[in-house]
Amino acid sequence: MSGPEGASLPTSRRQQIIEVAAGLFAERGFHGVSIYDLGAAMGTSGAALYKHFASKDALLGAMLVDISERLLSEGQQRADAAAEEGPDVVLAALIAWHVEFALTHPALITVQLRDLASLSEEDRKTVRRLQRRYVELWVDAVSAAVGADEAHARSAAHAVFGMINSTPHSALLGRDDMAGQLQRMAHAALHACRS
Amino acid sequence: MSGPEGASLPTSRRQQIIEVAAGLFAERGFHGVSIYDLGAAMGTSGAALYKHFASKDALLGAMLVDISERLLSEGQQRADAAAEEGPDVVLAALIAWHVEFALTHPALITVQLRDLASLSEEDRKTVRRLQRRYVELWVDAVSAAVGADEAHARSAAHAVFGMINSTPHSALLGRDDMAGQLQRMAHAALHACRS
DNA sequence: TCGATAACTGAGACGAGGTTAACAAACGAT
DNA sequence: ATCGTTTGTTAACCTCGTCTCAGTTATCGA
Numbered sequence: 001m002s003g004p005e006g007a008s009l010p011t012s013r014r015q016q017i018i019e020v021a022a023g024l025f026a027e028r029g030f031h032g033v034s035i036y037d038l039g040a041a042m043g044t045s046g047a048a049l050y051k052h053f054a055s056k057d058a059l060l061g062a063m064l065v066d067i068s069e070r071l072l073s074e075g076q077q078r079a080d081a082a083a084e085e086g087p088d089v090v091l092a093a094l095i096a097w098h099v100e101f102a103l104t105h106p107a108l109i110t111v112q113l114r115d116l117a118s119l120s121e122e123d124r125k126t127v128r129r130l131q132r133r134y135v136e137l138w139v140d141a142v143s144a145a146v147g148a149d150e151a152h153a154r155s156a157a158h159a160v161f162g163m164i165n166s167t168p169h170s171a172l173l174g175r176d177d178m179a180g181q182l183q184r185m186a187h188a189a190l191h192a193c194r195s
Numbered sequence: 196m197s198g199p200e201g202a203s204l205p206t207s208r209r210q211q212i213i214e215v216a217a218g219l220f221a222e223r224g225f226h227g228v229s230i231y232d233l234g235a236a237m238g239t240s241g242a243a244l245y246k247h248f249a250s251k252d253a254l255l256g257a258m259l260v261d262i263s264e265r266l267l268s269e270g271q272q273r274a275d276a277a278a279e280e281g282p283d284v285v286l287a288a289l290i291a292w293h294v295e296f297a298l299t300h301p302a303l304i305t306v307q308l309r310d311l312a313s314l315s316e317e318d319r320k321t322v323r324r325l326q327r328r329y330v331e332l333w334v335d336a337v338s339a340a341v342g343a344d345e346a347h348a349r350s351a352a353h354a355v356f357g358m359i360n361s362t363p364h365s366a367l368l369g370r371d372d373m374a375g376q377l378q379r380m381a382h383a384a385l386h387a388c389r390s
Numbered sequence: 391t392c393g394a395t396a397a398c399t400g401a402g403a404c405g406a407g408g409t410t411a412a413c414a415a416a417c418g419a420t
Numbered sequence: 421a422t423c424g425t426t427t428g429t430t431a432a433c434c435t436c437g438t439c440t441c442a443g444t445t446a447t448c449g450a
Contacts, residue, residue, distance in 0.1 A: 031226035114309045155368045162361020163354045170353035185384040192383035
């Protein structure tokens, strides 16, 4: 057992860098932020980054893999917890969770939407795999709740992701008000998805 | 007068470059595509670009200003044409137009969402101004059709843009089916936007 | 006091990519 | 035939950004 190489301990500093980087990447895009910028935002030189991440790409990888895992595991948990109360409650739980996440971490949402293509082959595969499982959660819930076939449920789920994930770009209206509106709109949209 | 500097004549070759570039930018992002890549896709060298655009940034600018203008002018036209038939018809016309555009030009939608930050100061202002006017079109229509106050209508409009603009990432389901579903979902979502 | 570890600095190698310059070929109009 | 326009080529330039490396400071437990 040696250093901070394992992905287990947050090491505080690593996490701190990820959070600052998320803000900058969301503003200017991954390629629009240099190592120097990153260091400046941390109050250090640019080179200091390499004590914590193998490369700039690895930093982005850690960021996106982390949020994909959080979205999935918490979504899974909440869906399971609501399972007994019927499909409508499961769907409501998923919607509430995604809305909460998007409103709490707008920067992460922005980066995941925009800079997924800048990921290394391996990290991209990991993120895609996690995202796919998260989508499955939704597809099952939508199918069960509104009685749509799989193809329609899937495209409807993607559409609702697009809707909820767009909040970083608007974000007027105050958090609670916004959350309520998004949830109402998501429910209405999903119930209108079958032909 | 002289050369191809005026924004009036499409010059064919310019437009051709813009279309090819849109595809590449959508795939890999503006910074992920080099001048060399661009030339290769056109069957020329990279430097040939500079006979048609002052810079790589100017190419992106022409692309984004153009789609913003098209979205607005056609939206304006269709809204005006439907005005006599009442607010519901106006809203339906806007939804139909946006869905049609997003399904026809997925690459342009992707680039406009992702690479707006890479624009020069001046071009960004121009695009923002056009977008703002387009949003106004929607805010008015939503307010009139569903009786929401301006703030709610505005954030609802942004949310629906997010939903419709997400189609480039999913795009299963066949065009007509997809168009129908998106329109139904958009209507339902907008009618659920008031508290 | 000493050594280990974490965190950082400054300088520079290195490559990638945007841009420019000088030159060439096709082509229509006078 | 010749001129101008359009479009393209090759080669070089130059800036910018990533990453490496050798050395530095600070903290902390033994």
